[in-house]
Amino acid sequence: MTKTRLFYTAITILCIVCSIASLYIQNLYLLRVFILAAITAILALSVNILVGYTGQISLGHAGFFGIGAYMVGILNVNYHLSFWLCMVIAVLFSGLMGLILGLPTTKLKGHFLGIATLGFGVIVNGVLNNWMQVTGGPQGIRDIQSPTLFSIPLEYGNYFLGFIVACLSLLVLVIYLLIKSPVGRAWSCLKQDEITAYVTGIHVYRYKLLAFTLSGGIAGFAGALFAGYMTFISPDTFDLNQSISIITTVILGGSGTIAGPLLGTALLSFLNEWLRNFDELRLVIYGVILVAVIVFIPEGIYPFFKNKIISLFSRRKRVNQLKTSIDPHAGKDAVNE
Amino acid sequence: MNEQLMQVNNISVNFGGLWAVKSIEMDVKKNEILGVMGPNGAGKSTFLNVLSGLQQPSEGYLIIGTQKISQSKPWNMAKLGLSRSFQTVRLLRELNVLDNILIGGHMDAQKQAWDILFRTKRYRQKEKELVSRADNLIETLELSEKKYEKISRLSTEERRRVEIARSLMTQPNILLLDEPCAGLSPQETEEISKLILRIKEQGVTVILVEHNVKMIMSLSDRIVVLDHGQKIAEGTPDEIAKHEDVIKAYLGGSVNA
Amino acid sequence: MTEFIQIIVNGMANGALYALIALGLTLIYGVMNLSNFAQGEFAMIGAFGTYFLMQMHMNYMLAIILSFIIAGLIGFVIHILAFHPLRKSEPLNMMLSSLGVSVFLVNLSQYLFSPNPKVVSNSFSEKSIQAFGVFLSEQRILIVIVSLILCGFTYWLLERSKFGRSVRAASLDPDTATLYGIPTNRIAFLTFIFGVALTGIAGGLTAPIYNVYPTMGISLTLKAFVVVVLGGMGNIPGAIMGGFIVGLIESFSAGYISTAFQDVIVFSALFLVLIIKPEGILSKVQGEKV
Numbered sequence: 001m002t003k004t005r006l007f008y009t010a011i012t013i014l015c016i017v018c019s020i021a022s023l024y025i026q027n028l029y030l031l032r033v034f035i036l037a038a039i040t041a042i043l044a045l046s047v048n049i050l051v052g053y054t055g056q057i058s059l060g061h062a063g064f065f066g067i068g069a070y071m072v073g074i075l076n077v078n079y080h081l082s083f084w085l086c087m088v089i090a091v092l093f094s095g096l097m098g099l100i101l102g103l104p105t106t107k108l109k110g111h112f113l114g115i116a117t118l119g120f121g122v123i124v125n126g127v128l129n130n131w132m133q134v135t136g137g138p139q140g141i142r143d144i145q146s147p148t149l150f151s152i153p154l155e156y157g158n159y160f161l162g163f164i165v166a167c168l169s170l171l172v173l174v175i176y177l178l179i180k181s182p183v184g185r186a187w188s189c190l191k192q193d194e195i196t197a198y199v200t201g202i203h204v205y206r207y208k209l210l211a212f213t214l215s216g217g218i219a220g221f222a223g224a225l226f227a228g229y230m231t232f233i234s235p236d237t238f239d240l241n242q243s244i245s246i247i248t249t250v251i252l253g254g255s256g257t258i259a260g261p262l263l264g265t266a267l268l269s270f271l272n273e274w275l276r277n278f279d280e281l282r283l284v285i286y287g288v289i290l291v292a293v294i295v296f297i298p299e300g301i302y303p304f305f306k307n308k309i310i311s312l313f314s315r316r317k318r319v320n321q322l323k324t325s326i327d328p329h330a331g332k333d334a335v336n337e
Numbered sequence: 338m339n340e341q342l343m344q345v346n347n348i349s350v351n352f353g354g355l356w357a358v359k360s361i362e363m364d365v366k367k368n369e370i371l372g373v374m375g376p377n378g379a380g381k382s383t384f385l386n387v388l389s390g391l392q393q394p395s396e397g398y399l400i401i402g403t404q405k406i407s408q409s410k411p412w413n414m415a416k417l418g419l420s421r422s423f424q425t426v427r428l429l430r431e432l433n434v435l436d437n438i439l440i441g442g443h444m445d446a447q448k449q450a451w452d453i454l455f456r457t458k459r460y461r462q463k464e465k466e467l468v469s470r471a472d473n474l475i476e477t478l479e480l481s482e483k484k485y486e487k488i489s490r491l492s493t494e495e496r497r498r499v500e501i502a503r504s505l506m507t508q509p510n511i512l513l514l515d516e517p518c519a520g521l522s523p524q525e526t527e528e529i530s531k532l533i534l535r536i537k538e539q540g541v542t543v544i545l546v547e548h549n550v551k552m553i554m555s556l557s558d559r560i561v562v563l564d565h566g567q568k569i570a571e572g573t574p575d576e577i578a579k580h581e582d583v584i585k586a587y588l589g590g591s592v593n594a
Numbered sequence: 595m596t597e598f599i600q601i602i603v604n605g606m607a608n609g610a611l612y613a614l615i616a617l618g619l620t621l622i623y624g625v626m627n628l629s630n631f632a633q634g635e636f637a638m639i640g641a642f643g644t645y646f647l648m649q650m651h652m653n654y655m656l657a658i659i660l661s662f663i664i665a666g667l668i669g670f671v672i673h674i675l676a677f678h679p680l681r682k683s684e685p686l687n688m689m690l691s692s693l694g695v696s697v698f699l700v701n702l703s704q705y706l707f708s709p710n711p712k713v714v715s716n717s718f719s720e721k722s723i724q725a726f727g728v729f730l731s732e733q734r735i736l737i738v739i740v741s742l743i744l745c746g747f748t749y750w751l752l753e754r755s756k757f758g759r760s761v762r763a764a765s766l767d768p769d770t771a772t773l774y775g776i777p778t779n780r781i782a783f784l785t786f787i788f789g790v791a792l793t794g795i796a797g798g799l800t801a802p803i804y805n806v807y808p809t810m811g812i813s814l815t816l817k818a819f820v821v822v823v824l825g826g827m828g829n830i831p832g833a834i835m836g837g838f839i840v841g842l843i844e845s846f847s848a849g850y851i852s853t854a855f856q857d858v859i860v861f862s863a864l865f866l867v868l869i870i871k872p873e874g875i876l877s878k879v880q881g882e883k884v
Contacts (some may be wrong), residue, residue: 030545046588057686104869111629111684114867118631119861122816126861130854141756174454181453182446189440192429199389200507201415201444240812244693251690280705287698294691295679323801 001058007176015169018058022161024123031157037269040224044261045171051247053179053253055112055191055213056106060121061246064216066128066238067094068223073141073233074134083147087224091217098216099209106208121243128235142235147228160229167225171218172258181206187211241283248290254300263302340367342542348375348397350383350566357383359396359566365399365511365544372557372574373546376586381546382424385515388544389421390414394412404413418510424519427570428488433500435484437463441506474502478532479579489525494525501532516573518549537561556577562586596727601849607734609841610741614796615814616821616833617748617788625763625785628677628688632696634811636665636790638703638756638878640797641806654716658740658798665794666787673786675722681782688827696815703808711805737799741764744792752830761785813857817844820864 025031043065047054050056071090075081081089081238128135135141146155154160178184185208190197197204227233232257245268253264268286343365350358358380365371372511375381386392388399390411398407401417420441428437446467447453451462475484478498483491489501497517504512514533518526530552537543547553554574562570562577564586570577577583615851619633629646643661649655722731752758763771764781772778797811821840825832840860847859 043820051837057689068676087693090468103825104865111623111689112823114629114686114689115823116716116865118626119820119864123858126855128854128859130858177456179451182443182448183453185436185446186443188432189429189443190339191429193427195391195423196427196429196440198411199415199421200441200503201412203410203412210590241697248694264632280701281699283697284705287694287696287701290694291676291691294683294694295676298683299689 004177004180011169011173013177015166018165018169019162022165023158025158025161026280029156031076031161031270033273035157035164037162037228037265038161038168039222040246040249041168041231041262041267042164042171042222042225042252043219043246044265045258046215046222047246047250048255048258048261049175049215049218051250052257052260053184053187053191054208057110057117058212058243059114059118059247060124060243061117061215061219062238062240062242063121063124064094064219065218065223065226065242066235067097069108069227069233069238070128070141071220072224072227073144074231074280075235076144076227077141077295083145087147087221087228090224091221092261094220094223097220098212098214102212106212110325118240118243121240123143125239126237128238135235138159138230138235142232143175144227144231144233147229154228163307164225164229172262176258183207187325189206189269195219204263218322244290245283245286247295248286251298251300252289252293254302254304257300257302260300260302264300267301267324341365342367342401345388345397345507346382347401348387348394348399349381350387350392351395356566358387358563359395361563361566361568363561363568363571365542368542369558370533370545370556372541372553372560373544373563374548374550374553374560375563378565379394379586380565381563383566384563385421385513385544385546388414388513389419400506408439412589413510415507418508419513420504420507420509420511421513422497422500422504422515422517426493426500428496428500428503430489431487433485433487434475434491435478436469437488437499438474438502438506439501440471441468444507449553466512471502472508474505477535478502494521494528497529498532501536505536505541510542511544512536513544513546515546516548517545518552526552565590597849599726600728601727601845603730604734605842605845606843607738608732608839609740609838609845611796611800611837612814612817612840613819613834614741614744614799615793615835616825616837617745617830618792619818620822620825620833621748621785621792621829622762625761626677626681626688627685627780628692628786629685629819630789631689631692631815632699632811633674633790633793634813634815635696635699636793636811637797637800637814637882638699638806638808638811639668640794641714641801642703642797643794644706644801645712645806648716650716654802658795660865661798662791662795665797666791668706669787669790670783670873675785677786678783681779689861700788700808700811707808709808711807712804714801716802724824731803733799737803740795740799744795748792751828757784759831775868780861816857817860820860821865824867 022031022034025034029208044069045062046064047058047061050058068090072083072086075086075089076083101117105113108116129138131137144318146153147206148154149159149163152159154163186197186202188208189200189202190204194204197207223238226237249264249268250261251264252267253262254260272282275285293300341364344395345361345363345365347357348358348361352455361384363371373381373384387394390409390413393408400406400407401419404417406413406417406445429440445456445463447460447463451457472484478501480495480498480502483495487584488496491499501512501517503512517529517533521529526549533543533556534543545553545557557574560570560572560574560577561568562583564582569582569586570580572580615633615637619630622628622630622633629839640658640661643664644654647657647660651797652660654813658728672695674757676695677688677826680688680691716730722729723735724730752761758779760771763774763776764785768778771781798813800810800814816841821836824839825834825836840863843863844856844860848856851859
């Protein structure tokens with residue numbers, strides 16, 4: 001259990017350091033980049049719950065992101081509810097949408113799940129674009145109130161960044177606890193082999209639904225933060241390209257790990273800024289990255305380099321292991337897989 | 338000794354007009370090793386799938402304890418105390434031995450959100466207890482050296498033991514073993530046989546499906562013989578060895594159904 | 595009543611187009627086990643090909659035939675780079691790779707050709723015939739005729755020719771097909787190229803009606819997927835039937851509900867199918883070997 005304690009300490013220190021550091025960033029441009037990156041990181045972690053830990057593909061995650069943002073926008077602007085109340089409702093509602101999407105789709109696998117989730121994203125985007133009375137259509141929603149936390153106005157980028165870093169750290173902690181718990185074990189089991197999950201008494205559908213709900217809720221949370229920060233939202237932030245770039249982020253960094261999506265976010269945010277002057281080419285490069293990562297390092301950058309480094313340090317140990325790991329039946333089982 | 342654990346009533350499975358299993362009836366008693374044998378395609382695996390909930394029977398039902406079960410979700414069978422191994426071992430290849438065995442502890446684990454997020458005392462105790470239970474199993478099954486090895490580095494025999502350990506981790510009343518010795522050498526088969534006897538001593542009923550006639554004859558208290566999806570004989574190993582239909586079925590004579 | 599017939603006729607014309615695209619998609623799925631999210635992008639390539647060839651004063655029909663070849667060639671390159679290396683990996687990886695290809699192609703053509711729609715006009719698109727008060731442009735008639743011919747040809751190719759037998763064998767059981775000396779890799783290659791080239795023709799056919807722009811493929815891909823799911827993945831007559839069904843759903847919802855919600859309604863139909871009639875769509879949990 002010392003490992004857990006170590007993780008707690010590391011997260012707490014990192015959280016405090018980042019929050020304090022965020023107060024001293026003078027450069028407004030840099031501040032904006034960091035805040036958007038942190039929101040993307042939350043989004044990537046939410047996709048990772050489905051794609052990485054539960055093995056369920058989601059190609060429509062921008063839908064949840066959009067639902068969260070629009071719930072805040074609509075409730076705040078039209079009904080003048082406070083930002084925090086809007087945020088709670090947004091998280092609950094997008095979690096509920098995750099559950100509703102999960103109900104029919106948990107019985108689907110692979111391709112069909114991909115198509116169904118993609119369809120979900122298209123439907124949400126279609127509704128945002130066309131339900132003029134409520135969503136404002138392509139013009140979107142303006143003048144969303146910036147949140148205030150204990151009389152600290154978060155409309156200042158520094159405070160917002162501090163707040164969002166704290167949220168992100170808390171989320172990382174929660175996900176870590178979940179993954180190390182029986183729930184995480186059940187997820188990893190049904191990801192790798194559903195039949196094993198059945199015979200060990202894991203209620204497969206319930207655990208998939210849990211993953212859908214959590215993932216939807218967290219993506220909605222990211223949406224709510226986005227709305228609170230930008231104070232303006234429009235449907236084209238929540239389109240198919242967004243869904244694809246989230247999943248690219250997760251796969252690039254390494255799905256099924258906590259550090260992977262964070263690393264992916266950092267790399268792609270950096271890339272985005274670097275390509276700022278070639279905005280048309282940004283998505284072209286995303287496309288190339290997605291294909292290249294899947295072809296060359298399908299496990300993602302973080303696990304790839306982690307394994308490289310581990311094997312570098314334990315070369316001697318590996319030689320010993322090789323002696324014992326000669327397995328006369330390995331071939332047979334590989335066929336049976 | 339003769340307490341009845343499970344009753345199989347008229348179980349049939351139909352695959353598009355073909356009866357893979359037809360009207361099987363039998364009793365499973367407490368603390369026995371029940372052998373199920375039969376030539377290839379006799380319906381042994383399908384029968385086992387029905388018992389473990391992976392295959393819904395077209396007709397018939399099971400009685401476990403006092404419950405009557407005709408259609409059941411697979412995860413419920415584990416809750417009713419049935420656990421199984423597979424002919425081709427099903428383990429999570431990327432995880433180590435301990436983690437694989439811990440999966441079997443799922444039903445007993447603390448899974449409330451509150452407990453997990455705040456690591457309550459009872460949660461930590463439960464996790465510790467599960468780990469120590471898994472440790473005990475690892476020791477009993479002589480896997481101590483391999484505790485932290487990935488499954489993909491183990492031999493077939495070791496994998497079988499890990500799978501049995503995972504099944505035992507669910508604390509079953511009835512353990513279903515689907516050809517635990519397929520693909521093993523005679524020495525390894527001997528090891529597994531000893532293991533099965535030890536499991537029985539701990540009070541677990543074992544249903545053993547096996548091709549190896551010698552092994553099943555020596556281990557089982559009772560044997561049921563299937564052929565063409567039907568039960569053709571039932572009795573002690575000695576009775577089975579002399580049974581005419583069984584000899585016919587194994588020597589390739591056709592048993593008229 | 596005339597309005598009703600007009601809606602049916604329009605739906606049939608679009609349906610023929612969807613059937614053609616879905617045909618390519620379902621062929622590729624059947625043989626390569628790939629859900630090709632870049633399928634519609636080949637329609638975009640075909641449409642751009644047609645547009646540029648006609649800019650060079652080429653005859654429309656000839657341009658369409660050449661766009662078949664262009665789409666096929668680009669398909670060849672993409673298959674080598676993005677799909678062939680993944681032939682032994684999980685099907686899900688190929689699907690993600692195809693998403694990458696789609697994003698790449700859409701945004702590259704946006705960069706190269708600008709997002710503005712380009713107009714293709716030919717002799718068919720201006721004329722229309724009228725019967726029983728129903729209008730139908732000659733271009734739509736051409737679409738239906740060409741699509742039906744190509745669907746028929748593909749069906750014949752698969753059922754009657756030696757190539758078709760190999761394709762069917764490879765899609766049923768690639769391992770066994772390899773044992774019988776069928777070059778499954780080459781078959782996968784050819785199927786992919788043929789599948790995307792068919793879609794290239796579909797793109798050339800739509801160009802005079804819907805104009806040519808980089809993002810035109812996305813909604814076609816989505817429709818084609820709905821078609822394929824409706825008809826059953828890998829099922830060719832199903833794809834053709836499904837094409838017409840989706841075309842009709844779409845034109846009815848445009849006619850009686852709202853054009854804006856067209857896509858939403860089509861996808862809701864997809865969800866309905868997935869929920870109500872999951873046979874053939876459901877995962878293979880039941881049949882998985884234990």
